[in-house]
Amino acid sequence: MGTLDEKLHSLRAGEISAEQNIQNFLDKIENEKYNAILYVNSEALEEARNVDRKIKQGRAGKLSGLAIAVKSNINVKGLKTSCASKTLENYSATYDATVIERIRREDGIVIGMANMDEFACGSSGETSYFGPILNPAARGRIPGGSSSGSAASIAGGLSDLAIGSDTGGSIRNPASHCGIIGIKPTYGLVPRQGLIDLAMSFDQIGTLGRDVYSTALLLEVIAGYSKREAVSRKVENLDYTSKLTPDLEGYKIGYVTEFEELTDRRINSEIKKSLEKLEMQGAELVEVNLPNLNKALPTYYLTTFVEFFSATRKYDGRRYGYKIEDVCGEEILRRIHIGSYISQKEYSGKYYRKALQFRSLITRELLEALRDIDLIAGPTTPKLPHRLGEKISPLDMYSYDVLTVQAKQVKSEISLLEYSFRQNLLKNRRFSM
Amino acid sequence: MTQEKIKEEAEKVLEELSLTLGEVELEETYYVLKDVNVLRDDGTPENKKEFRKLALKNTSKIDEDGYFIAEVGTWVL
Amino acid sequence: MKITIGLEIHEQIATNTKLFCNCSTSYREVKPNSNICEICTGMPGAKPMPPNRKAIDAAIEIALMFNCEIIQEPVYIQRKHYSYPDLPSGYQRTSLPIAKNGNLLGIGIWEVHFEEDPGKYDPVTGRVDYNRSGVPLVEIVTAPQLHSPEEARNFLRELTKVLQYTGKTREEGGTMRVDTNISLEGGARVEIKNINSVRGAYKALLFEITRQKNLMTHGRSVKRETRAFIESQMITRAMRVKEEAEDYRYIPDPDLPPVAITNEKIEYIKNILPEAPHLKEKRFIVEYKIKADDAKIIASELELANAFEKVAMVIPAQQAASWIRDEVRRILEYNGISFKNSGIEPDYIIELLNMMNSGKITVRTAKKVMELLPELRKSPRIIVEENSWVKISDENYVEAACEDALKENPGAVKDYLSGKREALNFIVGRVMSKTRGRADPARVLEILRKKVEGVMK
Numbered sequence: 001m002g003t004l005d006e007k008l009h010s011l012r013a014g015e016i017s018a019e020q021n022i023q024n025f026l027d028k029i030e031n032e033k034y035n036a037i038l039y040v041n042s043e044a045l046e047e048a049r050n051v052d053r054k055i056k057q058g059r060a061g062k063l064s065g066l067a068i069a070v071k072s073n074i075n076v077k078g079l080k081t082s083c084a085s086k087t088l089e090n091y092s093a094t095y096d097a098t099v100i101e102r103i104r105r106e107d108g109i110v111i112g113m114a115n116m117d118e119f120a121c122g123s124s125g126e127t128s129y130f131g132p133i134l135n136p137a138a139r140g141r142i143p144g145g146s147s148s149g150s151a152a153s154i155a156g157g158l159s160d161l162a163i164g165s166d167t168g169g170s171i172r173n174p175a176s177h178c179g180i181i182g183i184k185p186t187y188g189l190v191p192r193q194g195l196i197d198l199a200m201s202f203d204q205i206g207t208l209g210r211d212v213y214s215t216a217l218l219l220e221v222i223a224g225y226s227k228r229e230a231v232s233r234k235v236e237n238l239d240y241t242s243k244l245t246p247d248l249e250g251y252k253i254g255y256v257t258e259f260e261e262l263t264d265r266r267i268n269s270e271i272k273k274s275l276e277k278l279e280m281q282g283a284e285l286v287e288v289n290l291p292n293l294n295k296a297l298p299t300y301y302l303t304t305f306v307e308f309f310s311a312t313r314k315y316d317g318r319r320y321g322y323k324i325e326d327v328c329g330e331e332i333l334r335r336i337h338i339g340s341y342i343s344q345k346e347y348s349g350k351y352y353r354k355a356l357q358f359r360s361l362i363t364r365e366l367l368e369a370l371r372d373i374d375l376i377a378g379p380t381t382p383k384l385p386h387r388l389g390e391k392i393s394p395l396d397m398y399s400y401d402v403l404t405v406q407a408k409q410v411k412s413e414i415s416l417l418e419y420s421f422r423q424n425l426l427k428n429r430r431f432s433m
Numbered sequence: 434m435t436q437e438k439i440k441e442e443a444e445k446v447l448e449e450l451s452l453t454l455g456e457v458e459l460e461e462t463y464y465v466l467k468d469v470n471v472l473r474d475d476g477t478p479e480n481k482k483e484f485r486k487l488a489l490k491n492t493s494k495i496d497e498d499g500y501f502i503a504e505v506g507t508w509v510l
Numbered sequence: 511m512k513i514t515i516g517l518e519i520h521e522q523i524a525t526n527t528k529l530f531c532n533c534s535t536s537y538r539e540v541k542p543n544s545n546i547c548e549i550c551t552g553m554p555g556a557k558p559m560p561p562n563r564k565a566i567d568a569a570i571e572i573a574l575m576f577n578c579e580i581i582q583e584p585v586y587i588q589r590k591h592y593s594y595p596d597l598p599s600g601y602q603r604t605s606l607p608i609a610k611n612g613n614l615l616g617i618g619i620w621e622v623h624f625e626e627d628p629g630k631y632d633p634v635t636g637r638v639d640y641n642r643s644g645v646p647l648v649e650i651v652t653a654p655q656l657h658s659p660e661e662a663r664n665f666l667r668e669l670t671k672v673l674q675y676t677g678k679t680r681e682e683g684g685t686m687r688v689d690t691n692i693s694l695e696g697g698a699r700v701e702i703k704n705i706n707s708v709r710g711a712y713k714a715l716l717f718e719i720t721r722q723k724n725l726m727t728h729g730r731s732v733k734r735e736t737r738a739f740i741e742s743q744m745i746t747r748a749m750r751v752k753e754e755a756e757d758y759r760y761i762p763d764p765d766l767p768p769v770a771i772t773n774e775k776i777e778y779i780k781n782i783l784p785e786a787p788h789l790k791e792k793r794f795i796v797e798y799k800i801k802a803d804d805a806k807i808i809a810s811e812l813e814l815a816n817a818f819e820k821v822a823m824v825i826p827a828q829q830a831a832s833w834i835r836d837e838v839r840r841i842l843e844y845n846g847i848s849f850k851n852s853g854i855e856p857d858y859i860i861e862l863l864n865m866m867n868s869g870k871i872t873v874r875t876a877k878k879v880m881e882l883l884p885e886l887r888k889s890p891r892i893i894v895e896e897n898s899w900v901k902i903s904d905e906n907y908v909e910a911a912c913e914d915a916l917k918e919n920p921g922a923v924k925d926y927l928s929g930k931r932e933a934l935n936f937i938v939g940r941v942m943s944k945t946r947g948r949a950d951p952a953r954v955l956e957i958l959r960k961k962v963e964g965v966m967k
Contacts, residue, residue, distance in 0.1 A: 313600020506633025
């Protein structure tokens with residue numbers, strides 16, 4: 001299999017048609033064993049034929065007929081956007097998310113809706129109402145979550161690219177477990193209009209792919225200011241693909257000592273090798289400290305429980321068929337319950353608002369750590385994926401996110417994104433920046 | 434697992450999480466972006482005819498006049 | 511028995527598009543659920559658009575009309591969570607106060623904020639229409655300083671006037687919604703919702719006082735609860751028992767950055783602020799020395815008050831006031847229109863009164879022209895000319911008409927001569943109709959009297 005860059009050339013040169021490309025994936029999806037794709041876009045072939053016409057006329061967009069798998073919490077008009085929950089099993093999206101509009105504008109083709117942890121609440125890919133997702137890269141192991149189907153569709157060759165959402169690690173974690181590339185963009189960079197909420201102040205749509213180039217390309221398509229939402233960064237002229245060079249001369253890369261303490265020895269040794277490679281590419285390694293790292297996980301979870309509680313109030317049974325509490329899985333119920341409890345007037349000071357105060361502390365600490373360096377590099381998850389079906393406690397499940405919840409809570413700079421793509425050069429897919 | 438069991442477990446999770454937190458006295462951070470006054474001008478209305486069709490189709494109950502149907506108010510019974 | 515009443519008034523702000531989306535705000539004249547989108551129906555994944563600036567500016571202006579202090583720290587737009595069929599997201603977006611500590615007619619205004627209107631829910635049929643969902647509202651909360659239904663009614667009437675003065679609320683009217691809380695000495699506070707008019711508020715309070723007094727005289731306690739006003743029956747009925755305050759679990763909406771009202775904005779709006787109606791009324795009495803009753807009526811509509819001031823620059827103030835109070839108001843009421851929409855220009859009133867005062871037309875003609883203005887919408891001078899209504903000043907012509915009238919009505923002449931003086935008025939009327947109102951009735955009377963009394967001699 002060539003790179004996606006090469007495939008794009010073949011598509012534009014007419015060596016393969018978009019229709020063939022889509023048909024090829026549709027065939028694979030029909031026989032897939034990963035439970036990665038829940039619904040197929042029945043109009044994908046028709047859309048591909050339209051793209052082929054545009055290719056012939058020389059006016060096809062950046063994605064020229066590439067197949068994109070979409071996480072089931074991103075609205076695609078007419079397709080089941082179920083959040084992998086019984087709650088929304090009957091909901092066909094009534095509108096296109098902004099990112100879908102942008103993908104269509106560049107002639108990407110939504111191939112289908114990817115399976116996921118129910119309402120994006122999970123780090124293992126096991127909580128979908130439609131059954132667990134299998135890891136194409138590690139048989140018998142969890143694929144990670146919550147964008148499990150998006151990651152598995154890339155690793156399993158079911159689509160060219162995928163989009164997912166990341167709140168506290170939901171793209172990076174399954175990308176890491178499935179051995180592919182995934183990025184959570186800076187908060188506010190990608191429009192969230194049409195992304196079904198987990199926690200509004202953390203959620204961000206991002207991209208997954210087999211290589212850095214294509215992941216960057218798709219991000220380039222979906223990123224950028226939108227005047228149709230109130231929380232959006234005013235950045236223009238986003239160009240990631242042209243900045244992917246192996247030269248790291250002059251870059252200061254931080255590694256966090258506290259990460260090492262929390263992480264499995266086997267992962268640490270891989271990370272060490274990667275850091276050495278970064279150094280060989282010209283980067284300067286700098287040790288940084290995040291003394292309050294252990295507060296990040298509770299801060300993150302307590303905040304997201306409340307936002308999730310709020311976000312799920314619309315599933316009151318009056319529309320969409322079911323009341324969420326009546327049909328959802330245990331993890332959803334647990335989060336709604338805690339969120340409802342700690343947002344009460346009486347308790348919010350003790351839990352929710354306290355967490356928001358720690359959020360200030362952690363933000364400050366991370367900004368401080370980033371002051372003199374360009375980026376922080378480290379492991380994505382602290383442990384290797386457990387066996388599918390293995391019972392682990394909620395808190396153990398949450399701790400998968402201990403290394404990824406942190407980054408989203410800070411206002412990191414857009415330019416960091418460019419650098420983070422360089423990791424492809426290191427050929428180490430268990431690596432986060 | 435019963436609702437009660439989940440509630441119990443949730444309380445345990447909550448206690449453990451808040452135990453790790455400890456004490457701090459800082460202002461609360463609600464937003465990642467520090468923007469204020471993100472407003473829009475009152476423009477010409479948009480009409481989404483297709484949305485209406487899809488929304489009505491996607492709702493559990495509607496009537497022939499195009500109303501969504503919810504429960505009847507208990508106090509008028 | 512001491513009665514304490516507080517009011518929460520919701521009024522729709524006039525905008526083209528809704529508070530958080532670009533759907534049209536018209537919901538009355540369209541099919542159910544036609545002006546809706548994913549945002550105002552709270553579809554999964556929908557985020558609010560940035561708030562409508564015009565709506566927020568209107569709320570600031572309204573707050574300033576009540577002399578409120580504007581909050582200058584960032585104001586969060588919060589999510590108020592509760593479950594109700596008209597609320598598509600399970601929460602209502604409502605701002606923290608944008609202003610505090612105002613007053614109107616000596617009643618404290620606690621705070622003013624803006625929020626989104628829910629959809630329309632009919633509890634009888636269970637039907638829900640989201641056309642109204644997301645229409646901007648301003649909410650005004652008074653201190654519990656009202657002590658009778660009459661006082662509450664007065665206050666609401668004045669408040670309505672103030673809101674109309676700003677021109678920032680919906681013109682068609684009937685969009686006001688009131689929640690009121692009322693407690694009688696020794697009883698718990700009862701909240702009444704679902705009131706849609708000033709009259710409704712008055713009736714609901716009357717009913718509630720009777721109900722609570724009845725309970726108390728029978729030795730039963732008044733429960734703290736929320737009741738709904740059933741307009742068709744003019745009664746209130748318990749909605750749900752409120753043992754303790756409902757917990758709305760307010761959180762700042764993470765999808766909406768806070769609003770910070772700047773000094774420049776406040777100063778700008780202060781400069782374009784209309785004078786409040788009750789202040790205008792007082793000024794008119796002092797400045798123009800017109801009757802208090804006239805001032806009150808003239809100040810009831812901003813455009814009418816402005817017209818008066820323009821007319822009073824040319825025409826003696828009390829004459830202008832009386833004319834507006836009697837004639838203009840009669841025509842507005844007859845046609846059921848506001849002055850603003852009547853087509854009556856202040857210049858028309860000046861022209862008309864000038865013609866009348868200079869004797870070019872009779873009072874009767876002036877009144878007739880006035881009546882035609884809303885329909886014809888053109889200069890009174892032209893109307894008079896087109897209809898040849900200029901007063902007849904040709905003495906011979908008038909005398910001839912008088913002569914004819916006397917001849918035609920010998921009975922009336924006889925009556926007059928036998929002492930029934932009012933019989934002559936009848937003949938004046940005949941002359942006026944012969945001259946199609948163009949003769950000066952005073953002169954006609956003079957001529958008739960002279961002629962009849964001449965016969966007598």
